[in-house]
Amino acid sequence: MEDAYDAGAVTALRRIAFLLERGRQDTYKVKAFRAAAAAILPLPESEVRERAEAGTLTELPDVGASTAAVIADAVAGRTPERLARAEEELGGPLTARGAGEALRARLRGDLHSHSDWSDGGSPIEEMAFSAIEVGHDYLVLTDHSPRLKVARGLSAERLQRQLGVVEAVNAHLDGAFSLLKGIEVDILDDGSLDQTEDMLERLDLRVASVHSKLAMEPAQMTRRMVTAITTTRMNVLGHCTGRLVTGGRGTRPGSRFDATAVFEACAEHGVAVEINSRPERRDPPTRLLELARDAGCLFAIDSDAHAPGQLDFLVLGCERAEAVGIEPDRIVNTWTRDRLLAWANG
Template identity: 65%
Template sequence: SPIEEMVEAGRAVGHDYFALTDHSPRLTVANGLTAERLAEQLDVVEEINARYDDIVLLPGIEVDILEDGKLDQTRAMLQRLDVVVASVHSKLRSDSETMTQRMVGGIANKMTNVLGHCTGRLVEGGRGIRPESQFDAEVVFAACAQFDVAVEINSRPERRDPPSRLIQLALEAGCLFSIDTDAHAPGQLAFQDYGCARAVENGVPADRIVNAWPRDRLLEWTHAKR
């Protein structure tokens, strides 16, 4: 949906801020943004923010973690963003050791703020069912805690990612969390209620949910290690 339409929807549900996180170039099926198109989007975000005084749109990205653990966008562009979500979108059936190394590579990158939909599973919906990727969750969540990367609780009903047992494991590892709508259309911002319910069910304290923080605290955190 058009960016401004999403901003209006965000205002309607009462957000003070929210992040725009389109995909990176490698994910062509989602029309991922090249560095040039992302730069153009940053100009659009700046223009939109100049017109609103009751909501702030944070420039961000959902960047692919490539097979070698690197991120699918230039460091210079990532430096210009407020929120970097890093996710695996390809070769989801890799063996556990390969996937673990790949994920830890992305987590260890200083640009990464959030680990997106860590298992990649789909449990319902039009795209069918997809099993969880195999990885050493203890190692991955220990890396998230070490490198101050939040674990995404993806609010899309067809994902339910992470499953509850992994939310519990991430809690025990001392991880932060981010409850993300993964919205591609205005009405999907309502998915956040579902993600919040899953956080409550699993006993995630509000203070460990980064996008429950005031904007200044969130931005101080996202930029602290860059």
Template identity: 60%
Template sequence: MSPDPVAALREVGFWLERSRADTHRVKAHRRAADLVEEMSPAERDRHAAKNSWSTVRGLGPKTVAIISQAVAGDVPTYLAEQRAAGAAPLAAGGAELRAALRGDLHVHSTWSDGGSPLAEMMATARALGHEYCAITDHSPRLRVANGLSAERLQEQWAAIEELQAELDGFRVLRGIEVDILDDGGLDQERALLDQLDIVVASVHSNLRADSETMTVRMVTAIANPRTNVLGHCTGRLVTGERGVRPESVFDAEVVFEACRQFDVAVEINSRPERRDPPSRLIELARDTGCLFSIDTDAHAPGQLDFQTYGCERAEAAGIKPERIINTWPVDRLLGWAGAKKTAAAKQAAQKQAARLRAGRRS
């Protein structure tokens, strides 16, 4: 069955993103999809009847050919070529582990610095076989990434609730990638963090701090009962359009022991330009007894298939599926993620009660 022109253009964008094609090529197809989608039915019918798509400003020869062939009831030639090229797996290993994954816990949308709307990201995750996916847009301090203020985060929750009603059998998790502040604090209101399903805590600033400073900063964030996943721990970039960046320096033995002690999963970030942590640190975290989360850090639909890269690396390090939190059923995952917050709230209540009793005695 041939797709409609909008679906055809978006699918081409998916395959181009997946193959790590130049950004401008991807954007050209997504812009074309938006143009056609925004047309009234009468306008679309008029262009289809006259085959006048080339007169539409913003459409080029390739996108016009895709639209024309899809409207004619054919699978566009360029789409067929992209599907054929995408039939090969992205990585040589990790297939069994990828099949065991039930979800992705680090994904961005146009609410912050992602390239596609929330609905498209979640629909793609579902189409890739996931049972759940967390939306983890950035926190307020990361203004360069359009981080979400407290108000915008709550607005996103309303959008998630509306979208959830359309995705029967698939769970959209409320999450955040919260910036780890210089003092180790988390960059969002505590009361809002308490209401999230998943909190990924990552360092995005002062990446060249000395080892002691960075270690204290990271351990403080890990010890916070609201932190569930330590994101891209070294912050390195090994390739890509943004260039390269060296690893941050910290005492990995101390940081990973803190992850083990405070029940925080170490993220294996699947983005090809990150490959974070490096293999030696994945092995150290494994030997320390840490849990893991294999995530894409996707900013576009085609990048949601990058999990295969992370699975290949986890498999090479001998990480067992039961130690990877996104192989767990959603109820187990949410129970695990919420347990620390519940325990912390209970402890805080007990301390408050003790202070009140002490005040009455005095």
């Protein structure tokens, strides 16, 4: 039986989708290239080549004119024009003069990512394979918890099923990379977490974030966050202010709380403060980042990726960490997987 087609055309289509995601382009464009890659992946190479030569690629489901042109070029051994344009427009450095690149080279993984099980745009295995391609040793899958219904948060039952998928993905890898079991769990109004203790216990790592009532009165917000930090199994305090500074969702001011009290609690209880690398978040703001540094906190530089191409956002967080002088060994995702897991479950 002839091998399925798994060569240049699939690679080119996936790379274009990655670059579009990296550049925060329209989702429908990304889906077109990923769908075309999925359509030709199981086909024999001879069929793809014959269709490219006959001009019948668009008869395949999910292959349109633009994706057919990419496939035809790749099959003929040419660099697809659409790929070359994407590389030129979207493939360059995300920071000026190499800022953050030295620290980025020291990161071994990413502790905050989403799949299409919640509000991400790609399957779990696509996120894992892309993490391997960008050089990670590990990626923590952190889909949302049930209260965040708008993001299709996972009930305990769905999370249980997801853990089985993660195990299956790892079983197909050679052990050089690990997809780790995680969650981005909501910090509820009283400081408890939005998932059962049993399920939290079964995870490798837990990012906890405030997603609701961001305008809560500062004293209440402080109690809410400090209670979560000091009494639950959380490991990383995600995007601590919840602010939005740019982007398609508009802007939003950050929540107000006693940052000194929150960061001192993090330092005392070994909870890492997330440096969220999404361009629309840049959270914490620089003043709070400096407070957390001075409080002795650990940090996690995370992409909060909702698509494979967004895994490249990490360098933006690295640029900010370098700018305020955070030592690399205080950044938990510079650690080996074993050291990270010992910390998260110690």
